Amino acid sequence: MTGLRAVPVWDFPTRVFHWLLVLAVAVSYVTGGEEGWLFALHTASGYVVALLLLFRLIWSVIGSPHSRFSDFVYGRQVVADYVRRLLTLAPPRYVGHNPLGGWMIVLMLVVLSLAVLTGLFSGEEGGLAGPLSSLLAAPLSEAIGEGHEVFANLILLLAVVHVCGVLVDWWLTGENLISAMVSGRKQLDETLAAAEKPVAPAWRMILAAGIVAIAGVIVFAKTDFAALMTAQAEHKDISHDDD
Template structure:
């Protein structure tokens, strides 16, 4: 049975931990720039698609940006800073289930980096966005425009990839809705300022976890990776064969 003394002691421990909490750098600059640039690229891709075929070129540019960003984040998940590494935040099904049950119960465990559900959302986002952007390279609208790599596939294959490209949008929209709802829930229910952390890179964590803060963003390495990826994509696009029925899209 929980006594008044036990409750008082638990409250004192919580108060001491709160008093010891300090701001520590958790998210490196490359991760933060990746996050907000990806948001801008997705919004711009949606707008340029809605504006019609005359904005197709800009829609393709947005797709290039998404490919470079997603590719960078995957590599950064292998060689980046502490909380960017997949091995440090992707948990197995058991721990993810336990976190989910505690979340439903209104007492979620707190993590310095991504929580288990957030980690799987990151992977789902990267997979869906990468696949959508990649399929767009081979797509066509059967009227004026075709993707830069259309020449590598048959028209039938291009139409199938275009269909997949369109369907993936709805999955991505659903992921975005869930992500925004989760961020709002953490902000209003558990007082976790996730948006602020993704802007400043700093989170308020208990002093005992200070060792998990990062000291450097390793931005120089991130810049090299982004330039290499952008250069590689540019080479692939500019050296792609022309479409056999290219006149269809003039």
């Protein structure tokens, strides 16, 4: 393979966001429905997911070229053409996300946002409850809690589809997207490499991270994690006393 060189495509903030999101979502899913300190961990990991989504929203505007939504959210015709090529097992290669991959990312971010939002307001009578569930009537909070479970399972399904899509793309194009999301680089021919724009300067990352850090301090400071860990035990004690 001559005439190829490694070119930065995925910047450092995008890669850190990606892998931290994988970790935070995994922790949230595993601790879902648990009680005590695991419920506190579930809440904390949910906050982390929310903060990461905030960062991604900011970075989609001020980040590096291939990290912006404008780079990988394609119109219907482009998506349709890509699907036709995909069905012939000869999809075109894209420097950034391909059209289907781009819309998968948008869908996952939307579902993750809905999972976080419903988690904040979800609750069940005498059971686990989100930090903002007390703002709603019990029946509505319980209904939202059921929606939270649906979104959590949908995230798992989308994650499986996403991984399968990456593997299929690797098989058909020979491009290892997993490695690229670790190193940040792709092998491009000289023409494409010369057309690549530089990644965003460090001050933009500092700005985005600073905004997220401030939001994180506020959110975590306002949450009584000790109360979350003991609330279920207290409820069980009361229930046993009533019996």
